[in-house]
Amino acid sequence: MTTKPGIFIVGYPRSGTTLVQQLVSRDNQVCTFPETQFLSIMNPITIKRFFIPKIYLLKKAIVYFNRVTGSKFSLRDFEAPFICKKKYYLKMYFNMLNSLIIKSKYNRWCEKTPRHLHFVKDLLTSNHSVLVICVVRNPVAAINSLYRVTNSHPSEWNGKSHGMSLNKCILRWKADLFKVYSLIDCPRVAFVDYDTLLDYEYETIEYLNVFLDCKMKVSNQDVNLDVIESHELWKKNNERPIFNNPKTYDNHNYIMSRLYKSDLDIYFQLKAIHRKKLGISS
Numbered sequence: 001m002t003t004k005p006g007i008f009i010v011g012y013p014r015s016g017t018t019l020v021q022q023l024v025s026r027d028n029q030v031c032t033f034p035e036t037q038f039l040s041i042m043n044p045i046t047i048k049r050f051f052i053p054k055i056y057l058l059k060k061a062i063v064y065f066n067r068v069t070g071s072k073f074s075l076r077d078f079e080a081p082f083i084c085k086k087k088y089y090l091k092m093y094f095n096m097l098n099s100l101i102i103k104s105k106y107n108r109w110c111e112k113t114p115r116h117l118h119f120v121k122d123l124l125t126s127n128h129s130v131l132v133i134c135v136v137r138n139p140v141a142a143i144n145s146l147y148r149v150t151n152s153h154p155s156e157w158n159g160k161s162h163g164m165s166l167n168k169c170i171l172r173w174k175a176d177l178f179k180v181y182s183l184i185d186c187p188r189v190a191f192v193d194y195d196t197l198l199d200y201e202y203e204t205i206e207y208l209n210v211f212l213d214c215k216m217k218v219s220n221q222d223v224n225l226d227v228i229e230s231h232e233l234w235k236k237n238n239e240r241p242i243f244n245n246p247k248t249y250d251n252h253n254y255i256m257s258r259l260y261k262s263d264l265d266i267y268f269q270l271k272a273i274h275r276k277k278l279g280i281s282s
Helices: 017-024 038-042 054-069 086-099 114-126 139-152 154-158 166-181 194-199 201-212 233-239 252-257 261-277
Strands: 007-011 030-032 108-112 131-136 189-193
Touching: 007 017, 007 114, 017 030, 017 108, 017 131, 017 194, 017 201, 038 054, 038 086, 038 114, 054 086, 086 108, 086 114, 114 131, 114 166, 131 166, 131 201, 131 261, 139 154, 139 166, 139 194, 139 252, 139 261, 166 252, 166 261, 189 194, 189 201, 189 261, 194 201, 194 261
Parallel strands: 007 108, 007 131, 030 108, 131 189
Antiparallel strands: none
């Protein structure tokens, strides 16, 4: 079977990346699975002051990958002695992903880890055919959702006894927004706005079918729970059709007061790119 380029789905947490992954999985030749977190594990952001040997992180990343994909990789399967340099562990990561479709009914894989947004340029450089979908969502909804989920399920989210503060969620949204914006001129990156997707699901699926060379179906009944792990209770809403009903969000005024006009301009520019691809005026 002829294989097609792999797909990465990235974005701010709680922006709709799981929903987009479920849409892509409607093409029955696409292999999907829960978040591998591979590059997030290899590049932890919470312990910058401490040195952690890359070999330790690599072993941890492989164990996590094996758990969510059902694979049986070990360090002995890969090249040495430079296995812990970025160039080599990226190559190893792609080999692991490609192995999931060898001798199977699938002709491509789709990996979704929101924080891989921070490594998109590395991924595009390491593999010259891979495609990326960046998902964005309006700040009040996305920030409120992340704040609520991390404080409702702190141990499941990050292994801690407390969630993220509202200010930290706001700063994360800003940082991720600028990462997405840095990819605006890349032809192998598509931008999907969550609200636009809900309002124009059929048109968005047709747009992504062309961009990805896929055959996604339009159906509110197809729900792929294989991409959700059992402890990810905050993703329960993906088990049923989602509609874009008007909502009133907590902390609206505070969140808006912490954002600059330039932040909102960038978000609306990214949203406009999605709408333009659908032939919809902003």
